[in-house]
Amino acid sequence: MVKRKHYQYLELITICFVLVLILSNLIGSVKITQLCLGHWFCFSTTTGVLLFPVSYLIGDILTEVYGYAQSRKVIWTGFGALILANLIIQFFIILPADPSWGLQGAYSQVFNMSLRISVASIIAFAAGEFTNSYVIAKLKLWTKGKYQAVRIIGSTMAGELVDTIIIIPLAFIGAEGYPLELMFKLMGSKYLIKIIWEILAYPLITVHLIKFLKKKENEDHYDKGTDFNPFHL
Numbered sequence: 001m002v003k004r005k006h007y008q009y010l011e012l013i014t015i016c017f018v019l020v021l022i023l024s025n026l027i028g029s030v031k032i033t034q035l036c037l038g039h040w041f042c043f044s045t046t047t048g049v050l051l052f053p054v055s056y057l058i059g060d061i062l063t064e065v066y067g068y069a070q071s072r073k074v075i076w077t078g079f080g081a082l083i084l085a086n087l088i089i090q091f092f093i094i095l096p097a098d099p100s101w102g103l104q105g106a107y108s109q110v111f112n113m114s115l116r117i118s119v120a121s122i123i124a125f126a127a128g129e130f131t132n133s134y135v136i137a138k139l140k141l142w143t144k145g146k147y148q149a150v151r152i153i154g155s156t157m158a159g160e161l162v163d164t165i166i167i168i169p170l171a172f173i174g175a176e177g178y179p180l181e182l183m184f185k186l187m188g189s190k191y192l193i194k195i196i197w198e199i200l201a202y203p204l205i206t207v208h209l210i211k212f213l214k215k216k217e218n219e220d221h222y223d224k225g226t227d228f229n230p231f232h233l
Contacts, residue, residue, distance in 0.1 A: 007217050010066060014074045017058045021078040022085050024052040025121045026111075032182070049190045053197040056159060057206055059129050060136060060152050065213045067221030068137040072230060075129050079122055086119075117171045124167035130230040132159025137223040145222070148210070149202055156198045164191045 025048065036042040055078075062071035089111050097104035136155035143151065168187045198206075214220045 005219075007066065007219070009213060009217060010070065010074075013058060013062065014077055017055060017062075017074055018078045018081045020051060020054045020058065021082055021125075024048040024055065025082060025117055026085060026089070032186070046186065046190065049193050053160075053194045053201070055125075056129070056132060056156050056194070056198065057201055059132055059159075060156065060206060061209055061213065063133045063136045063155075064140070064148070064152070064210050065217065065219055065221065068133050068223045068226050068228060070221075071133045072130070072232075075126070075133075075230075079126070082122060117167075120167050120170035123170060124163045126230065127166055128159040128161075128163025130159075131162045132156055134228055135159065137226065137228070141222060141224065145220070148207070152202055152206060153195075153198055157195055160191060160194045160198075164194070 027048070031047045033047050034042055059071060059075070062074055093108050093111055097107075132155045135158045136151050139147075139151040139155065164187055168183050168190070172183050172186070
């Protein structure tokens, strides 16, 4: 029997990934905010976009350090937690409200919207995150471990593009308060913010975390012979 390698930080990273995924979908993706740079440039975006790129940062770290297979397990763990959270919320919605509490309508409206967003997110994030992990794993092989910044940022650009194109139509088409013009604005602003976030985060956070984890875990995985089927656990 082959002894499975024990990683010191993989469980903590998994917890962080699940937490970010749940918070960005259940809480952050319902509200539309307008951010302004001075008085001359304003754009609309969901509040979740300020947190959601962290999940891609974690995905980059997972694939770069531990490999595609470990990243795939963590991604599916996050999806399972998100589905469970939504089922619990739906149970809370159908529980009868106290007659003196007048917020049942608002409560139901907000969290029913988060359910739709979560379903859309699962589909979009599956496509985007697996694209991200696949690209970074392949680039690592092709470049023989060189050009880490190009691998990290390039894979995120590919994954986030797939994610953004899928999630906005699925989450908001036909929803009250989300006209078509606003959805196009959201697609552009969300993608731009995610890429800028990744570019800024790489020299400040990502590269240092990768270096730390590779040293502490004694791991720098190359996906030679890996089965890249996202459904193969």
